[in-house]
Amino acid sequence: MSAHDCAAIGTPELLLAAFEQADDGVVIVDGARRIAHFNAGAERLWKCARADVLGQDASVLGLDCFRADRFAPFRDEVSLTRPDGSRIRATVSLSSVGSEPGHHVAFVRDVTEDAERRVRIGLLNAVSDQTNRAVIITDPELNIRYTNASFSSMFGYSCDEAQERRVTDLLAGRHTKIKALAKLRKRLMAGGESGEAEVLVYSKDGDEIWVSARIDAFRDRKGRVKHIFALLDDITESKQLRSLQQLIMGSLADEVPIAQIADRLCRRVEQIAPDVVCSLLHVDAGGKIHPLGGPSLPEDYSRALDGAVIGPDVGSCGSAAYYGKPVLAIDLATDPRWLPYNAMPLAIGLRACWSTPVKAKDGRVIATFAFYYRESRAPSRWHRRIVDACVSLAALAIERKEARAEIARLAYHDILTGLPNRAQLRHLIMSAIDSCQAGSHIALAFLDLDHFKDVNDTLGHAAGDELLVLLAQRLRAQLRPCDMLGRLGGDEFVILLPDHDAEAAASVAEGITQALASPLQLGAKQVQMSASIGISLYPDHATDIDTLMQQADAAMYKAKLAGRSTHRFFSADMSGLTEQRLELTAALRRAIAEDALNLRYQPQIRTVDGAIHGVEALSRWHDAVLGEVSPAKFIPLAEECGLIEQIGLWSIREACRQMVSWRRAGLNIPSVSVNLSPINFRDVHLATRLAAILAEHDLPPNALMLEITEGAFMQERAVALETMRAIRKLGVGLSLDDFGTGFSSLSRLAHLPIRELKIDRSFMRDIESDAGAMAIATAVVRVGQSLGMTVVAEGVETEAQRKVLAELGCDVVQGFLYAPALAPVAFERWLIDHCAEQARAILGRLAVAPSEPKSAKRST
Structure with a gap:
């Protein structure tokens, strides 16, 4: 720039030279808004030569501060558009310069990289804060x-x-x-x-x-x-608390004893909360405390707690259990609830205790979960979160313990009468034999009610159950305290008479016969009853339990053949399979060969709408000589003598034939359920045989449901499971019958190809008032729902029972409320009446329903 140019813009030459050397862009604008100076830095910033912009209006540079009518001092960071269309961020400082009025100089710096860096840092901060x-x-x-x-x-x-x-x-x-x-x-x-x-x-x-x-x-x-x-x-909650849940659930799955579970829980809690000493106490039904877990507490202290009775002033745990709410003793030395009990904890350095009650689903306090502290203090937020998790886990573990104890009780006692069942009876008989002194006798009596089926068929199963309970009471009244009474199942009872020879046993049998001569009062009806009794003697007749039981059973059949309401002793002519058993077996073989067995059908009704879900086919046998033979007798006999597979396949063929007949007649019955013995599932070709039967009758596989018991997979499990899977692959359904009465692990159920669970009818008795029966029914329904299975309840006889089951979510019910097991023709009449009743009910509801607007009907 010449000296003349410097004078023209009123700026000293040295200053202009300095501007030329600056890295920033320097632009001088004269009073007429023309660009008078454009340094090398400006050329680099705007990417244009100074010759192209000198003398031009300053607005060509794209700066808003040059577009104003009058320049004003300006300093800011702006967005600048260059002549080639590219954009940058720049800082601009505008001020007057030189001696000439109206001359301004702008210092412009490219801060694009700094701006982008600030944006990135801002974004990173925003992400970090999010x-x-x-x-x-x-x-x-x-x-x-x-x-x-x-x-x-x-x-x-x-x-x-x-x-x-x-x-x-x-x-x-x-x-x-x-x-x-x-x-x-x-x-x-x-x-x-x-x-x-x-x-x-x-x-x-x-x-x-x-x-x-x-x-x-x-x-x-x-x-x-x-x-x-x-x-x-x-990770306070996400990991540490989850580890507690995994610990307990894993221990329960492995069926670890409750004391070990409590010990593991307390040790894990003390790891994640190292400033506490943990304790878990069980509270029994009598309100007594029993230590379950407390690994950091001295053993003598835990022993001192065992058996203490809960109360309003019994330390923290006894008070928490008594009131059903948490109790904090912040100073054991002065808390009045602890004064009688604080010597031991204070001696081992414990100064405070916070105890929380553990409650069962029904609200009972079943345990306390306590934190002891080595200093006088209250629980922290973290401690409260641990306890919130642990009380639920402890409740689960303890309720599981109680449930298993109840299952064990049910496994060895009859649920209806409370008497020892078959498994427990064997143990009692063996114990009696082992303790029998030389020269002594033991009498074993089998008792079977006469014509019990008539009570069930005429008065219903509820009346039959009541009869069995009253019978058990009468029998117990005829026995000594040392005598043992048990129920094998159905209407069969066993009596064990220690120190009884033939004469003494006959006297007891006669007394029972006389006691049963008086009618029983069932509601408003009086029911006559009698029993047939068979007796075997140890050691006169046999020295082992199985033979003694077979002999008593054989003698009981002799009593029935002798006209019932009497007793018989085992005799030599009953040895082996016994004459009566041989006769019954021969008669059963004839019945199968001559097609003398028949099926009765009991409807299964959906709770949601009252529609028919299916029917259960039940085998029946009426013999010209023996009369009506109970399935409870001829089915076990068929299993023993190898006839059960024939009966099972006959039942399936006959049920399929009947289904085809009904469908051709226009009766819509979705499916038929057929009971099979566990022995049937040992047949690896069972699925192939089923496919052939279905094809023969042109029935789809889903029209057939096979009912099995736990025995089907408890023995020879691998073969049975393979057969069951083949059947399900075929499309035939599998129903687990009498679920809830067995003693197998629930974890096995999830791996079985079962489509349906059936709640045993024994749980229906007083289900609306019996908490135990309600709990078991609820558990079965929940298990079925969680595994996607249909749940069917048997033995439903009252509307109250049906309503309870419907509210629980039970899918299907069957029982005398709707119909007993009926012959095909009788079932057809029942089904027609049931459908007609449903139709009337629907019409009745429609008649009282408010009228819909016409527009709504058209849109429908």
Whole structure:
């Protein structure tokens, strides 16, 4: 630029020379808004030569401050569009210059990279503040340089409060493992890789927080640590509490004893809350305390607690159990509830106790879960979260223990009468034989009610059950306290008479016969009853339990053949299979050969709409000589003598034939259920035989349901399971009958190809008032629902029972409420009447329903 030009714009030459050397763009505009100076920096910034812009109006440079009518001092960061259309961020400083009026100089700097860096940093800060993980950046000495919003939320410290504080001073507490953190830092400083650690730290309020810390280092080009970066996850609930749940559920799945489960739970709690001593006490039905878990408590202290009765002033646990709410004793030395009991805990350094009741689903307090402290204090937020999780887990474990105890009781006792069942009777008989003195006798009597089926058929199963209960009471009244009475099942009872020879046993049998001569009162009806009794003697007739039972059974059949309501002793002519058993077996073989068996059909009704779900086919046998023979007698006999497979396949063929007949007649019955013996499932070709039968009758597989009991997979399990899977693959349904009465693991059920569960009719008795029966029915329904199975309840005889089952969500019911097992023709009449009744009910509901608007009907 010449001296003349310098004079023209009123700017000293030296200043212009300095402008020329500047890195920033320098533009001078005269009073007429023309560009008078455009330095090399401006050429680089605008990407154009000065010759192209000198003398032109300043607006060509794209700066708003040059477009104004009058220039004013200006300083800001702006967006600038260059002549080639590209955009940059620039800082602009505009001020007057020179001696000439109206001359202004603009200093312009390209800050695009700085602006982008600020945007990136802003985005990173925004992302950091949005994450739910706490972020900490420190210098190599662990002094905090940066924290995000989640850090403040997690620990309660603002950014300013955390700034320049040493991490260990800010977050470490009594139980923080500082050495582990120091070791990790040392490794990073030495050039090691990043690491992770689970650490107990403390918030501003003193609450314990378990965190998973991922720690890494930022290094310079020479590899030196400039900053240490930590990413913290709060795992207090997500991991530590979940580990408690996994511990308990795993222990339950492995069927670990309750004492071991309690011990494991307490030990795990003490790991994640190292400042507590944990205790779990069971509270029995009588309100007494029994230690279950407390590994850090002295054994003599736990023994002292055993058997203590809960009460309003019995320490923390006894009071919590009594009132059903948490109790905190912040100072055991002075708390009045602890004064009679505080010597032992104080002696071992325990100063406070917080106890929480553990409640069952029905609201009963079944345990207490307690935290002891070595200092006088209240529970922290973390402690409360642990206890919230543990009381639920403890309730689950203890209720499972109670349920298993109840299952064990049911496994050895008859659910209806409470008498020992078949399994328990064998044990009692064996014990009696083992303890029998030389020269003594034991009498074993089998008792079977006469014509019991008539009671069930005429008065219903509920009346039959009541009759059996009253019978058990009458029998018990005829026996000594040392005599044993049990129920085999159905209407069969066993009486064990220690120190009874033939004469004494006959006297007891005669007394029972006389006692049963008086009618029983069932509701408004009086029912006559009698029994046939068979007796065998140890050691006169046999010395082993199985033979004794067979002989008593054979003698009982002799009593029936002799006209019933009498007793018979086993005699030599009954040896082997016995004459009566041979006669019955021969008669059964003839019945099968001559097609003398028949099926009766009982409807199964859906609870949701009252429609028919299907029918169950039940085998019946009427013999010209023996009369009506109960399935409870001829089915076990068929299993013993090898006829059961024939009966099973006959039942399936006959049920399929009847289904085809009904469908051709226009009767819509979705499916038929047929009972099979476990022996049938030992046949590896059963699925093939089923396919042939279905094809023969042109029936789809889903029209057939096979009912099985747990016995089908308890023995020869591998073969039975393979057969069951083949049947399900075929499309035929499988129903688990009498579910809830067995003793197998529920975990096995999930792996069986079962489509339907049937609740045993024994649970229907007083289900609306019996909490035990209700609990079992509820459990079966819930199990079925969780596994996607249909749940069917048998033995439903009252509307109240049906209503309870419907409210539980039971899918299907069957029983005398709707119909007994009927012959085909009788069932057809019943079905027509049932459908007609349903139709009338629907019409009745429609008649009282409010009229729909015409528009609504048209849209429908």
